[in-house]
Every structure is written in C-alpha cells, then in structure tokens.
Amino acid sequence: MFDGQTTSEEVIAAFKPEIKGKTYVLIGAGYPSIGSQMATYLAQGSPAHIVIASRTASKVEPVVAKIREIDSGIKTIFVQVDVTDHSSVRRAAGEILEATKEKGIDVLVHTAGAMAIKNYTLDKQGIEYQLSTNHVGGFLLVNLLVPGLLTAVAAASSSGKGGARFVILTSSGYRLTPFRFDDYNFSNGEKYEPWTAYGQGKTANILFAHGLGKRLREKGVVAAAVHPGYNGNTKLGEHLTWDDYAVIGDIMKRNRGIDWEVSYDLPCQIFRFFLSYLELFACYGLAGGLDGCLVISTATRGTTEDLTTYLISLSLLYPTSPHSTARRR
Numbered sequence: 001m002f003d004g005q006t007t008s009e010e011v012i013a014a015f016k017p018e019i020k021g022k023t024y025v026l027i028g029a030g031y032p033s034i035g036s037q038m039a040t041y042l043a044q045g046s047p048a049h050i051v052i053a054s055r056t057a058s059k060v061e062p063v064v065a066k067i068r069e070i071d072s073g074i075k076t077i078f079v080q081v082d083v084t085d086h087s088s089v090r091r092a093a094g095e096i097l098e099a100t101k102e103k104g105i106d107v108l109v110h111t112a113g114a115m116a117i118k119n120y121t122l123d124k125q126g127i128e129y130q131l132s133t134n135h136v137g138g139f140l141l142v143n144l145l146v147p148g149l150l151t152a153v154a155a156a157s158s159s160g161k162g163g164a165r166f167v168i169l170t171s172s173g174y175r176l177t178p179f180r181f182d183d184y185n186f187s188n189g190e191k192y193e194p195w196t197a198y199g200q201g202k203t204a205n206i207l208f209a210h211g212l213g214k215r216l217r218e219k220g221v222v223a224a225a226v227h228p229g230y231n232g233n234t235k236l237g238e239h240l241t242w243d244d245y246a247v248i249g250d251i252m253k254r255n256r257g258i259d260w261e262v263s264y265d266l267p268c269q270i271f272r273f274f275l276s277y278l279e280l281f282a283c284y285g286l287a288g289g290l291d292g293c294l295v296i297s298t299a300t301r302g303t304t305e306d307l308t309t310y311l312i313s314l315s316l317l318y319p320t321s322p323h324s325t326a327r328r329r
C-alpha cells in the first residue's frame with residue numbers, strides 16, 4: 001500500500017515490469033527539481049528511453065549523467081525548451097516527436113513550474129509569467145505531443161499492454177483561486193498578487209488534466225494531476241522567505257472567503273514533509289505515472305471528476321482521507 005511514507009524506490013520496485021522498455025518524457029527536470037528525481041528513479045526500472053525537456057542544459061547534465069551511471073543502456077536525451085517562449089515550445093515538440101517516433105511516448109510528465117514571482121512579469125506572448133510557466137507553455141507542448149502518446153497507445157495495444165499516460169504536477173495551492181477567466185492577466189498587473197497567480201496556474205493544471213483525460217480516455221490515454229506535498233529543497237521557492245509564506249492564509253480568505261485549512265490529519269504530515277528528502281517527493285508523480293489503480297479510479301468517478309483527478313493523489317499522501325480509493329496492495 002502506498003501512503004505518506006512511501007518512497008520513490010518502493011514505487012519503482014512495485015512497477016518495475018511496467019517501466020521496463022517504455023519511453024518517458026519529462027518536462028522541467030533540471031537538478032534538483034522533483035522532475036530530476038523522477039528521472040533518476042525511473043532509470044532504476046530499466047526504461048528504454050528517457051527524454052528530458054527542460055530550460056537549462058547545465059542543470060540537466062548531472063541528471064543525464066546519473067541516469068547513465070544507473071543504466072547506460074537507457075537512451076537518454078536532452079531537449080532544450082523554454083515553455084514561456086512558444087517558438088521554443090514548437091521546436092522542442094518537433095524534436096521530441098522525432099526522437100520518439102518509433103514507439104511513441106508512454107508516459108509524459110509535466111513538472112516545469114514557477115511559484116509566487118514577486119514582480120508582475122509577462123512572457124514573450126504577453127501572458128502573465130506564472131500562468132505561462134505553470135500552464136500555457138505546457139498546455140501547448142503537451143498538445144503538440146499528443147500524437148506521440150497515441151503512437152504509444154497503438155504500439156501498446158499491438159503488444160497487449162496498456163495505454164499511454166499524461167501526468168502534471170499541480171499543488172494544494174490550487175485552492176487559492178479558481179481560474180480567473182475574466183482577468184487571467186491581472187488587469188495588466190494592476191491586480192497582480194503573486195500567490196493568486198500561482199494558484200491560478202495550479203488550478204489550470206487540474207482543469208487541463210481533466211480536460212485532456214476526458215478527450216483522450218477513449219483513445220487509451222489517461223491524464224492525472226498530482227500534488228507532490230511540500231519540499232523546500234527544490235529551487236521553486238528559493239526567492240521566498242517564511243514571511244512570504246505567512247500571507248497565504250490571508251490571501252485565501254480574501255480570494256475565497258475560506259480558511260487555509262484542511263480536513264485530514266495534516267500536522268504530522270506537514271512535519272514529516274518538512275523533514276523529508278526530495279527522494280520522497282518524486283514518488284507521488286511516479287505513482288501518478290505508473291499506478292494502474294489510478295486509471296480505474298479516474299475512469300469510474302462521477303460528476304466531481306475534475307477534482308478527483310487531483311484528490312486521488314492526496315489519497316497517496318493521506319491514507320485516512322475520504323478519498324483514499326487509489327491505494328495499492
């Protein structure tokens with residue numbers, strides 16, 4: 001059974017037969033990100049091919065070196081992409097499809113992200129930077145890569161194996177705000193608030209996973225949004241102080257009129273997460289990418305599917321929560 005103490009090694013050990021020989025594409029996996037850990041743990045399961053699409057070559061080099069050290073037989077390539085630049089996204093998509101054209105993409109993971117950028121910033125296209133990084137750029141890239149997922153589905157069905165899968169890392173920060181359809185760019189910055197912008201992107205991640213899953217499920221592609229818990233050892237919040245985090249409760253109250261509280265047994269979990277290592281954190285994304293139980297759960301849920309896409313991942317974190325349907329024994 002997976003729970004709040006499950007390690008990435010345990011997830012990999014549980015799914016080794018499923019990983020063997022498959023192709024994984026990870027978007028946003030420079031060291032020391034969660035994506036980088038996912039890549040090196042996956043390497044222990046003997047996949048055929050790992051493609052890392054990320055922004056900074058020098059941060060991906062140690063990840064590629066580690067994969068080769070673990071298993072030199074894995075074909076590992078780096079594709080440079082800046083998801084905030086749509087011409088870069090289109091070029092990278094072409095390179096990834098070319099590199100995976102024979103057997104397609106079995107599992108596509110989007111973990112590129114940015115959090116609570118203090119100053120209002122626009123990307124090249126004029127989109128608020130966090131929305132651009134957390135959602136829009138990945139939305140474009142993943143959609144361009146759908147033919148690769150479908151190629152993998154076709155290859156898998158001819159060999160009698162399962163379909164393909166898309167996993168995106170969201171966050172409990174989604175609760176900060178619904179998507180701001182009327183003002184996604186914060187009135188050209190006048191209404192910009194860094195945490196709300198993060199929340200908007202993370203809400204978009206969940207909606208995207210839900211929307212893509214709905215459209216592609218019958219074609220054999222499963223999509224899931226996964227919350228990885230909290231870990232301060234990545235670069236995501238390196239520009240923030242504890243005071244910056246302290247305002248989250250007030251922002252939540254102002255945006256949604258509710259408290260930043262959760263209904264499950266959180267305090268001990270948070271404590272564990274603060275002490276835990278990045279290795280632990282990769283496991284939620286890995287489980288999202290590998291666990292067949294998640295397929296059944298997302299496929300059979302009813303009207304609240306969009307949220308269950310997200311909450312299913314919480315069941316991995318909080319085995320006592322009412323959403324603990326995706327446990328594996």
Ligand SMILES: NC(=O)c1ccc[n+]([C@@H]2O[C@H](COP(=O)([O-])OP(=O)(O)OC[C@H]3O[C@@H](n4cnc5c(N)ncnc54)[C@H](OP(=O)(O)O)[C@@H]3O)[C@@H](O)[C@H]2O)c1
Nearest residue numbers: 028030033034055056082083112113171230231234235236
């Ligand atoms: N860490 C946590 O506690 C936590 C909690 C909840 C949710 N999450 C989510 O988990 C995901 C990964 O977070 P993390 O902690 O691993 O963050 P991180 O250490 O900042 O890593 C993010 C990765 O995304 C890449 N990236 C950022 N902007 C990019 C761009 N414009 N184009 C291409 N790649 C880009 C980074 O590339 P570089 O190497 O160039 O920087 C890096 O490899 C995020 O979506 C985040 O919202 C994390």
